[in-house]
Amino acid sequence: MKITTCLLRLLRVAVLALGASAASAEEVLLTLTGAVRDGQVTIARADLDAMEWREIATSTTVTDGQPLFRGVLMRDILAHAGAEGETVTAQALNDYVIDIPVRDFHDFDVIAALYMDGAALTPRDKGPVWIVYPRDDHGVLADIRYDMRWVWQLSALHVQ
């Protein structure tokens, strides 16, 4: 019993160390521009850690089953940045760009996911940030018009 606990603790330390090496707490994850406080707000992992985290189990169009996503509500991020606008232009690492109505984030519990099934999302997968809609909780979300707003490898948000 004791040995198991010790092993688990060791494991956790190892995982934390790995995570720290992958992305430091101060490294900028997201950059918000446009109608935000002072015209530009950068968000680091430490900022996200200070917010309330949510979990969503939902099917996606590019994976099987119902992965469990963990992250921060998009509306919380916008509020954190003092965003005032109706549309968010999301941009990904590969320059994928799409406009998302801010309404979405208030109508649904859309999260900026950093974990899928307990594993941190990385740029080699769909991370570090993936916009995830609660697709299985609302029938209307199972639609191409919403699916294309699931931006993976999210890097910047422009509010207008």
Next chain:
Amino acid sequence: MTRRGAPWRYGGLGALIVVCLGLLVVAGHNILRVERQMQIAATENMTWIFGQTQIEALSLTAALSAGAEETEVQRRFDLLVSRLNLLRDGPQWRFLQEAGLAEGLTGWRDGLLARDPALGGDRAALLAHVTALSTALRGKSSRVMAREWQLQADRLDRLRQLHILALAAIFGALLSGAGLAALLVDRERRLARAARLQDDLDRERMASEGYRRFADLMAHQVRTPLAVIDSAMHRLTRPGTPPTPEEIGRKAQVSREAVARLVRLTDTAMLMARVDRGAVAPELATHDLDRIAAAALEEAAARPADAARLRLCPSNRPVPALCDPVLTHEILANLLGNALLYASSDGPIELCARRDGETALCDLRDPGPGMSPEDLHRAFDNFTRGARHRDLPGSGLGLPLARHLARLQGGDVTLLPQEDGGLIARLTLPKGAAA
């Protein structure tokens, strides 16, 4: 078009409707299914994902060739790995496997990871590997697109077939429904015609039965007075002792009564015929029913023997009734004639007119013997004679005629048994305006 054929046709059409509706349900279900598949298929968008992979491979090649900075090369490397990882995820991987394009992709990815610049991989080796990967992807991309379009086209084909099936099912159901409706309408029309024919036949039967009874009755009723007259004439003309004046007078009286009966019989039959034809139009006005009753009574009491039996209830005030006096007189005369003929001779026959709410009544009470329930039931049928009175003179038309005439005036004639065995024949008429 036999009777036995009808249920089969109904059953056949009904079954067809059920089959068509079943097909419709199946088609609708499958249409929804295919449409959902198409929705998801659209989001799979393999052509786009594969294109993205190609672009990232080319971008990495370009970055490496241009000797870009470490971070830029690393970013491009990560993006390419992420696209290859995406291709290895569930739906994408299945698509590639089914298309026979999955082979080698894992090897390419492993090769790439082995030359990870973050782990100090050799740039030249990485460039060679990515360049080869680009070429391999180019060869597969058109096949990915062809495969995707093939799948879409197949789904569209299936959708079109299902649409046609649904339309056919609707059309079939409509056709069978129309057929069924036509059958039902036709059947309804036949039933109505059959009912009408049956009705006509019943009326015809009743009429012919009535005429037969009438003929029998007339033969009987005419024969009796004729026999009486013949017998009287025979006695008067018999050779031998000439008849005395008293005897001649008596025979003449008997003969005249017989003739009077014949005349009344003919009058009744003729009036009934006119009523049947609808040729009797009552002239309605307010008249005193009491006075009409008194007049009818007086006329019926022509013979002294009858006069002793008939009695009019004293009425202190007039009984206004909306009626035709001639027809009402005829009704009462008929009822009185019946009473004199059929009632036992040991009691008075009373005629009483009175008001009763909105109607004017005239009751004729006789002392008995009354009528059996069967006779009461059939008393108003034409040419019906009570079982006990077949041999008494009468047309069998008196009561029906009386009722017809009363109803023509908005009233009625009913027979009510009395507790002590006698009978009340009641004439009701609408109340007239008070004088």
